[in-house]
Amino acid sequence: MVVAMAMRSRGALLSLLIFLSVFVLNTVQVQGNPNYRDALAKSILFFQGQRSGRLPSGATQQITWRSNSGLSDGLQAHFGGKGVMLPHPPVDLTGGYHDAGDNVKFNFPMAFTTTMLSWGTLEYGKRMGPQLSDSRAAIRWATDYLLKCARATPGRLYVGVGDPNVDHKCWERPETWTRSEPCTRSHKAIRARMLLERRPLH
Template sequence: MAKANILLIFLCSLVLLLLGGVRVEGNPNYRDALQKSFLFFQGQRSGKLPANQKVSWRSNSGLSDGSLDHVDLTGGYYDAGDNVKFNFPMAFTTTMLSWGTLEYGKRMGPQLQEARAAIRWATDYLLKCANSKPGKLYVGVGDPNVDHKCWERPEDMDTVRTVYSVSSSNPGSDVAGETAAALAAASLVFRRVDPKYSRLLLQTARKVMAFAIQYRGAYSDSLGSAVCPFYCSYSGYKDELLWGAAWLFRATNDAYYYNFLKTLGADDQPDIFSWDNKYAGAHVLLSRMALLGKDKNFEQFKQEAESFMCRILPNSPYSTTQYTQGGLMYKLAESNLQYVTSISFLLTTYGKYMKAKKQTFNCGSLFVTPNSLIGLAKRQASDAFNSFLMPRTMN
């Protein structure tokens, strides 16, 4: 089972804790935790580090990445404690960083610049992966089967830096769709502060999404043991096509992406949101048009988003979610907190959309208000945060 890096997704919960009205000073200090989360990203950096690098014990690494295929694939982030760059979860992390920044950036204070820097470190690398060779999308660097047998600093690594890619003959609609989502979401983050860079991100996102749509297939099937069992595409690639098209529609308002979304349908019933399964995130993102834009064409996605909430809320008659005795959401045994925090982000964001238009909905006999969702998200994120500090108190 692949191990997603909890802290990458945990940042989203730190954002909602900081901005959702809970205390930010005292013990624990969530503002300080948010700042330290960005330091974590610096600690995971690959490539030539900038002069303003704050994590001083890290140095340049992976400077030959891509050379085996005569391209430059330096940069990006290492995964977890590995020296491997897995683009599938890295791109999802980038999408979520961008979404969090778009929703809550105005209240991040000085950490907004750190958020943009963290996003750009990833997107600079993803641009290289998408534009280095026509017809190829690079999706990773480093052989995980070799790397995981050798525990060493990235500055000292001596394992072969194998490069992996998808193409028309070896498709990867899932990783391509997620890469397109990351680039499109980031283009919105930089639209006002760096318009030229934003245009490059969006142009590349369009190209990568076209590749994902035209050449259908799961990257797990194309790359086998290079990505499985580490980051297999267990949910298939339809969710990434939906997710990528949703972000491109938000970034462009191009009817092409809306029409494509309609061909995918909205009949899935997820009760999870993660680097692998994006359905719920896409539904919440698209529901924004129905709630804030009052566009009836997106009503089906609003209904799907609310059905997801009904499967999460503990008192809902339609709930499919387990909770521990201490009240923490329990989804999967391995790296459970990544699901807790990513779902909490959706709860908070949908609650924010509802509150803006004074909306409510029902899960059968359960009356759901914006505060129902936001309150649950705050409790989950607080418990997740405290479990790092006091793991024995969690039942």
Template sequence: MTWRKDSALRDGIQIGVDLVGGYYDAGDNVKFNFPMAFTTTMLAWSVADFGPFFGSELQHAHDAIQWATDYFLKCTSVPGFVFVQVGDGFGDHNCWERPEDMDTPRTPFAVSRTNPGSEVSAEIAAALAASSIVLRSSNRTYAARLLSRAKTVFNFADSYQGNYNESLGPWVCSFYCDFSGYQDELIWAAAWIYRASKLSFYSDYVLKNMYKLDPPYNGGSFAEFGWDTKHAGINVLVSKASLSVFLDSIPSPNPFVVNADKFVCSVLPESPTKSVSYSPGGLLFKEGGSNLQHSTALSFLFLVYARYTSSIKNTIRCGNVIVKPTKLADFAKRQVDYILGDNPLKMSYMVGYGQKYPQRIHHRGSSLPSINVYQKKLECQAGTSYFFSSNPNPNVLVGAVVGGPDIHDKYADSRADFPHSEPATYINAPLVGLLAFFKAH
């Protein structure tokens, strides 16, 4: 991507900690570590489960994961602290400027023993552990370092429990406030560390604490999965054969499998217990903005669970509807096909893919002239005219997936309509594994 250059090379310098690296979450220039860590966990899960299908893209996936984990190692390098954000969201969102020109505050925010943030710390631990699994084949020493740090950060998150909304609410809650509590992230992280280490301490932790996900074992949130809520992901992950070694002591029927099945039944269009909506063209919808994050994340879980249920020759019952594993894979493929252009508008919601795709995405760097083309600095408000311009973005952010159409399959293609036109890393990450699988099948 020749139109992008280095940015934020002094992050952390004011406190003497190197916080350079990582990813901006979406169309802004802030590093929000909670969604960034979830993105990393999902990218690593994509490779862990679908790596054989990546072909020549596998090394690129490893590079993308390590770009994040290098940063998270920095964020967890000071004992007793976990850095969870770099940049002031309000200052950043007040400006429409290229990341290379940033003059907004690059304030680092951290949680600590006295101001805890268990959800973001545990999600970072999950990302480090999941990444250690996939990077082990290429760099065992580095992978061992990731796993060791994951254990340390998990211990910190568990020992000093608290919600980062309370510690950093004024700075995080207009952007990535935690609504589901932190118990799901603690269990999610423990499950990932178990998968990476096979240490019984972490499987025991999952079993001892699963009741904290709402009785009976997250009955209230079994259908939720995303950067904030991990419940459905926990059930699918723990149900898988790779984790079944520690499930002998779970009462029958296995609550993780029961809830994973309930999750499937809450999503499938033909299920009598469906709790999501669908557009006329067949796109899954849940409340809130950036809807395609739900389509990609839930489809990813469907595909993982389809392969698991197929391996044990299991079927799922949704009332009087019998669901075979192939039905789950077909559902996931339908969502992916919709995103790539098989929809009423015949529009691909992946930028740069297909004949018709979003031209005016809500993304600063994409919408402003490249520093190659316009080398003078664009101040904070200097980009406003570009924001309101009806012209297509001058730089194509190839591969980025935007928030998507509305529930009527309509898409305005307007930068101002950010719930639909803004791309985000956590929309893309689950899609990577899906695409790898369907490329090979």
């Protein structure tokens, strides 16, 4: 009998909670007016904030607090141990996008992101309005860099710039890599080492 009363009490409590939930949901109106045009503009603007390399001026670079960075990416790609030059000229791997809020450049996530942005632009470009040109510029920024990585050295594919282990521990603006701080010095050495990790194309 005690068990039956407890079950009835729980059932009554559950019924009351369901009734109150339905009542509250039906009487409270959620106000919302999503501005998808603004969301799209800010999403594409994010790409400008992640740019690496020599940044364009004017309207094509709306984030004015960013400036040139990573201009030496690839120049030390063919140095061996102790600064010995390997028998290949330096390569230009400037450009592309920084990954995950730090300063490393990973080519596979960048390629995926660029593919998704390209696909969305192809599918919905007619409805993008003024964001279409910014979207195309974002795609071009990545593809120019990825083509450099594929064509810089015959038979080699560069898959990134930087070292994720060091880079994730050192969060600083990419423009400040030229300062002589311990974190910056290790960045320069590690970025040169990762560039040596290229894969043969067979």
